[in-house]
Amino acid sequence: MAYESIRGLLGREAAGGSAVVRGWLRSARHAKDVSFLDVSDGSCLSGIQVVAGPETEGFEAVVRHLTTGSAIAAEGRLVDSPGKGQRFEVHAAKVELVGAAGSDYPLQKKRHSFEFLRTIAHLRPRTNTIGAVFRIRNAAAMAIHAFFQQEGFFYLHSPIVTASDAEGAGEMFRVTTLDLESPPRTAEGRVDDAADFFGRPSFLTVSGQLEAEIGALALSRVYTFGPTFRAENSNTARHLAEFWMVEPEVAFCDLDDLAALAERFLKFVFAEVLERCPEDMAFFAERIEPKAIERMRTVIDQPFERIAYREAVEILARSGESFEFPVGFGRDLQSEHERWLTETHVGRPVVVTDWPASIKAFYMYRNDDAETVAAMDVLVGGVGELIGGSQREHRLEKLEATIRAQGLDPADYWWYLDLRRYGSVPHAGFGLGFERLVQFMTGMANIRDVIPFARVPGQAEF
């Protein structure tokens, strides 16, 4: 049987043809000689109304007993709906019960709290909101690939397991096959890491950046897009222990080029999602965040403003605003500062460039002023920082000096330094937390509700 989704049915030019509907019941309204079944199959936000009467095969045996959550298959004709609320409906010649859902089905017709839905993560994709989130996720992921492909990037598959704990982006999850009850021990009585699977301690990756640099210095333009892991015990609406990160890395590229890339990137992805998911986006604007679409349009339509960090700090200091946290050179910008800059001061996306070296990572390109590095944050209204990136330090001596100055051992970075030893070129890249991007687009308040299976401290049930 050829597959036709509800999305396909609703998208037909005109009523009249035969129709097959397979999906799950959102609600069943039974009247004396007619039943209305709201069927949803996840192909789009809307369901379709199946109308059954005494002439329908299975009317008494099946239809009259249907309850919310049951899976059904219906065959009939697509007709123009005489009722309000939908253009088409299906007049059923036959309705079959595919899988019943008992009266203990947890999803009721009325609204549930997201907290409750998290406890039934195996059923929550059947709700309007979570279903819409997953469709947006899908469209955004495809848009990301499309953007980089059209810009000449290669998708680089960076490793999930890494034996390098030198990335310095946060606490890491240890990966081991050692017997935790009685691990092999060295003569000194310590756990013998050499006996572990990789012959040394290994971890889940916290970032694909270093590997992406390897790729960029061979293929010129690469991006990674995959899961990353942080073992931080942070419990907030913006953090996950497992999240997806997008990290392009570009050879022969400086900070200006990188900022331009980030701007084209966001504009493309947002335009694509608005184009492909108008119904879902309208839903988010109506039910979750009134400005969801408007602020995406701002990113798409407005040129990004560039402000050097030093200037941003001065603007903030002169603003007359009473911020909770102080501003000053050498301090990181707080969320309130970022949002004031982009929302109030400029009114469109802002790229803050050239940050103090003291608060940024060792691999960032040291500017001539010796005080700042060629780093950037892209700030957007509603959330603040959406993208962080930098031109990388490609000069061997400078990089080694910074590694030493931060108390790190250059020997741990031998291959990273080799990239500067052999054919080093200026290069730059940024990182984007995919779930935060989805949060921005949908307006969903908690990051746990924009990923199918959230991993946070103490919770990995599903």
Next chain:
RNA sequence: UCCCCGGUAGCUCAGCUGGUAGAGCAGGCGGCUGUUAACCGCCUUGUCGCAGGUUCGAGUCCUGCCCGGGGAGCCA
């Protein structure tokens, strides 16, 4: 990890200063209507997070623990 707030029926929640629990929805039965978070009537459902304590009496007060949420730190 720190600071706040919360945990009452399957779900959403009410329960004032302590006197042994209630509404809507869901579910069951009946009715009614081209209905659309349908509607009307009747009915069912609770170790009031767990363990102690105070009290004649605790959902309500106290202590500890567990779980959830919000904020902070850190970051993506």
